[in-house]
Each structure stands twice: as C-alpha cells, then as structure tokens.
Amino acid sequence: MTAALDISELSFRYPTAEPNSPATVSVRALRLNPGEQALLVGGSGSGKSTLLQLIAGLLDPTSGRVEVDGQDVHALRGPARDRFRGRRIGMIFQTFNLLHGFSTIENVMAALMFSAVPPREHRARAAALLTELGLDRHEAMADRLSVGQQQRVAVARALACEPALVLADEPTASLDPENAATAMDLIQSACRRHGAALLCTSHDPAMRARFERIEMLADLRAERGVGAAGGGAEAARSIGGAGSGA
Amino acid sequence: MALTDFAIIRRSMSARLFSTVTTVLTVAVAVALLLVLLSMRDSGRRAFERGGGNIHLLVSADSDPLTAILNGVFYARPPRAPLSWAQYRAIAEGYPLDFAVPIAQGDSFRGFPVVGTTEEMFARVTPLPDRGWEFASGAPFTGDFEVVLGSSAARGTGLGVGAEVVVTHGTPQSKAAMEAAREHGEFKFKVVGVLRPTGTSHDRAVFTSLQSLWIIHAQDRLEQGGGSGPRLATAADLIESDRKITGIYVRVATRPGQNATALLPAVFDGLRKQGGFTVAQPKQEIDRLFAIVGNIDQVLVAMAGAVMVSSGIAIMLALYNSMEQRRRQIAVLRVLGASQGRVFGLVMTESALLGLIGAAAGVVLASVAILVVAGVMRERLGLVIDGTLPVNTALPVAALTIALAAMAGLVPAVLAYRTSVSHGLRPIG
Incomplete structure (x- = not known):
C-alpha cells in the first residue's frame, strides 16, 4: 500500500545556522497510511511548522527524503513541486490564512485554480464542499464570517483538491477549548470522509485524547536514535525537533 | 466560473x-x-505646410514675411497696413504669373474673418496643394453683397445658402469688443454658397467680393464727410483711396500639372527689389x-x-x-x-x-x-x-x-x- 506520508532520515538546518549546531528538524522515520490521523506534539519553537513546510515542499531538507502519496516531494523541482503540493497536499493554519477581499466560495476555488479539476467544475465543487461543511453563505466575504465559519472555509479549501494528506498547523491554537473541540471534530471528520490522512501539530496536551496515534517531538530526534512514542501502528517512526523556525 | x-x-x-x-x-x-x-x-x-494651397508667394504690407503669412494665409490677425490697387495692378501685370488674386481683410462676421476677394479665388486658387474648392451647397459669388461661407464659419454661425449676413467693422478680439463693435447693418449680404471642409484656415473665412467691402467703407467715408445723407454708397461712389487690399496671393507661371517653376526665384527677387511691401513664400516661412x-x-x-x-x-x-x-x-x-x-x-x-x-x-x-x-x-x-x-x-x-x-x-x-x-x-x- 502506498503511504500517504513516508519520511526517512530527514534533517533540516537553516543555512544561517552554526555548522555544528543541532538540526532544526530531524526525523528518522515517519509513515502515515492513507486516511490515518496523527498528532504531532511539541512545544513552541520545537520545529513543528518547519517540518510541515518540509513535507509540503516549501523548504528543501539538508538530507533525507519525504514521500507523499508515493512521490518524493523534493525530487520535484519548481512548478512541478508546486503543482504536486496544490493537488495532493492540503494545509490548514492556526489563523486560517484566508484570502482577504475574496468571497467564501472564491477562497475554496483558489485551491482548485492550481488543480487538474476542469475550471467549469470549480464553482459547483467548491459549493458542494462548503455546503457539506455546513456553510451556506457562499458569496459572503471571507473576512466577514465568524471564526468558526472561517475555520470551515479553511477546511473546505484544504480538502478541495481531494488531497492524500492534510497538514494542520496548530489549527486550534487561537480557539477556546469548546471551539477547539468543534474545530477538531470538523477537521477530523472531514478528512475521514474524504479519505485524506491528517498530520496535526499542537502543543496543547488536551488534543491527545482525540488521536489514536500521537508522536512526541521533544525527545525523538533522529540523532539520538530514540524510538517511537505513542500508540501508532508503524514501528519505524521517531520525530524530533529543536531550534528556531517553527 | x-x-x-x-x-x-x-x-x-x-x-x-x-x-x-x-x-x-x-x-x-x-x-x-x-x-x-x-x-x-x-x-x-x-x-501649416498644406495651408498655403497652390500659392507660391504672398505680397503683403505686413512688416515681416512670417507675420504676413500668419495673417494673410492663416487669418491670425488682420494685416495692419494696406496695399493700393495700383500696387496690385503693377504686380499682376508686371510678372509672368498664373494668378495674382487680391484679398482684403479686416472686417468680420460673428468673429469669423471676412475676406474680400475676386471670383478668381474659387477659379484659380486652391486651398490645398492637391485639392480645389468644393461647395457643399450653392456656388461662388458673382456679384456684390454675396458671401460664400467656409465650412467652419457655416457651422459656427448655423447659416446656409439664402441667409442674411451683416458685416462687423474690424475684428473684435473679445466678446465685449464684439458687442461694442460697429456693424454695417445698412448693407445686407446674402449667403450664396457654403464650402466643404478643406482642413485649412479658409474654412473659417467668409468670402465676399472686394467691391462689396470697398462700398461699405466708402459709406463710412461719405458719412464722416457728411455727404451721404440717407443714400447708401454704391460702386459709383468709389474713389481710388477706397480700393484698398491687404494682400495678394501670387502663383508664378508653371507648366500644366506642375507646382515647381524655375521662374519663382526671379519673380521673388524682382518683387522684393520693387519694395514698398513684403514678399513671403509660405513654405519657406513655415519652415x-x-x-x-x-x-x-x-x-x-x-x-x-x-x-x-x-x-x-x-x-x-x-x-x-x-x-x-x-x-x-x-x-x-x-x-x-x-x-x-x-x-x-x-x-x-x-x-x-x-x-x-x-x-x-x-x-x-x-x-x-x-x-x-x-x-x-x-x-x-x-x-x-x-x-x-x-x-x-x-x-x-x-x-x-x-x-x-x-x-x-x-x-x-x-x-x-x-x-x-x-x-x-x-x-x-
């Protein structure tokens, strides 16, 4: 079975870092099966966001390999990598990062702009997704929506291209516990319905109860050779991070 | 979408x-x-370059050739000094010319320059080097107190063939001056022709016979002298000093179908040596x-x-x-x-x-x-x-x-x- 995410011997160090300093991100191995959901736990500045950007191909690793849906992300160059990211990886952010000045449906259609979906199907597909996520104000400007509604738009946008993998970077960090729970219900159920694997980062211990598989960052650096923690099915996984850039 | x-x-x-x-x-x-x-x-x-039409030279009493061309051909201002009819005759008869068409400027109609001339203006002079006059309606004037309107003048006044025109003495430069200016209301001119646009300054002109203008100025002379009474001046009242013009459009003799002529320098020099007026070549002055x-x-x-x-x-x-x-x-x-x-x-x-x-x-x-x-x-x-x-x-x-x-x-x-x-x-x- 092709993994949704397969990381091996990944290491990243900022070009400006001291030569002998520890890597900002170091992951010996991590594998997520299609539809699998995992929580990546670590403190602020531990390298969680940097790892997600490495997986999305927005940063190039110092060494190692990241495969998404069977494709070595960093073997792709320039527009081919961008196209792959747009089509196979969805991203959800803490502050949603919706496009201001654009309507709700346009925010979702923005994701489809770079997909292989024929343009004539974009509107209908975006509308169906928004309706599925409980949003009927499709033409309302995104910045006029409530926080909860904006979160739904962000989820719809991440899932618009039917990605193999959704990366959620601290999606509940700015929400109160009640809204955080609602948001996570939404993200997790939507990913399940669409068959997308989910890798979610958080430094909130309360999130652990929502995931069967939890990956700790603090003591899982590849250099130390520390093995897995948490209850995941795959044996070969260890994730660690330190330094800046998260 | x-x-x-x-x-x-x-x-x-x-x-x-x-x-x-x-x-x-x-x-x-x-x-x-x-x-x-x-x-x-x-x-x-x-x-500017085309505005000279088929004229080779302009003879004027203006002090310098450029001013003469701007006033005499482009109707910028009425020329300040006149030429006598005797001077015109001497030039017209003394040189090998295709034509010597006299013009008299100074009066106006609703701000458009009135140009006194002869019927030769429409028969011999062409407003553009390669195009003659074309009438939108009517025909050239054939008698006194008839006018032909240039296309802009017709459009600007809203007049057509059959309309009546009263000439204003001088060319007022402002609205106030126009209201204060004296009209020659005693002489009614009739529009007999309207020209098609030529794209030249002639489009603004109101053409009439030289004699018509001489007569209305003879009327002034008679009134100032107290001799006219209730009677209007006629051609019979004209004396030599009434017969003034402000310029002469000259074309040196050429072979049919040709514009250049070897005679031009000789005629130009001859006229200049004659003195008493300014001789200007439109093309040279525009350059x-x-x-x-x-x-x-x-x-x-x-x-x-x-x-x-x-x-x-x-x-x-x-x-x-x-x-x-x-x-x-x-x-x-x-x-x-x-x-x-x-x-x-x-x-x-x-x-x-x-x-x-x-x-x-x-x-x-x-x-x-x-x-x-x-x-x-x-x-x-x-x-x-x-x-x-x-x-x-x-x-x-x-x-x-x-x-x-x-x-x-x-x-x-x-x-x-x-x-x-x-x-x-x-x-x-």
Missing part, C-alpha cells in the same frame, strides 16, 4: 482602490500629455517657424517623456508598497500550488494592467484635449488642425506605456517571487 489570475489581480487592485486610481491617473496624464504634444506637433505642422519652435517642441516632448517615466516609477512604488500587505496572500497562493513564476506573472500582469488602463484613460483624455487645443488654435491662430487623435500615434504610445509599466513591475514582481512562504504565513499578533 472558475477563479482566474485576472480575478486575483482585479481584487488586488480594488483592495487598494485609492492607490490604484491615483496611479492610473498619473499614467493617464502622462500619456495624454505626450499624445497631445506629439499629435499637435505633427498635425500642426501638416496643417522658419518650425525651425524656431522646433527646439522648444523637442524640449516639451522630452519633458512629457520624463513625466511618462515618473508615472512608471509611480506604478513601481504603488506595487512595491503593496508587497508588504500582500506577503500573506502570496504565501497562501504558494501553499495552494502557485509557482514562483506564476506569482511573478501576477504582479507583472497587474503592473502592465495599470499601464493599460492608464494608457486607455490617457488616450481618452488626449482625444478631448486635442479637440480643445484644436479649437483654441483655430480661434487664436486661425490654424485649422485635425482634432482627432491619430491611431498611428496613439498605438505606439499606448504600447510603450504598457511596456514601461511592465518594466516598473519588475522589482515588485521579483519581491513577490522571493517572498518567503514561512515568513508570509506567520500568525499575526
């Missing part, structure tokens, strides 16, 4: 509406300025005029070019300043799958679009400005120039503007290209 790059650009521009509008206006003003200058330079020169204004004109075009470059800088600044606000939008688009090249293209297209809209607005602005300037030049200089913007001037300037705008977008586009996604997506606050 799908979201397109163009929609993203449009939203980006409307999100910064004030900046977009002021940038477009800056470009539009620069384009309009350049277009007006280029177009006026070309059509002005063309109008002289443009040699004088040519440098100024180049400086103006250079200044318009500089304004154009500064409008390009305005585009660059507007986009450059917007980059900080757009950092997040660019980062989001990159995450969604937009390549660096596409983001670069979005900014470049936006820049070129600002140039395109500015150029289009500039062309509209220039079209209006050219109409206004053409009207002013017609009023003030008697120069009839084409009031339309030539496509072969507008298109290259518009293309240049868009290219310049695209170049101005280069720096902001490179910034967008290099926008760090991680930096752009960092949570606010």
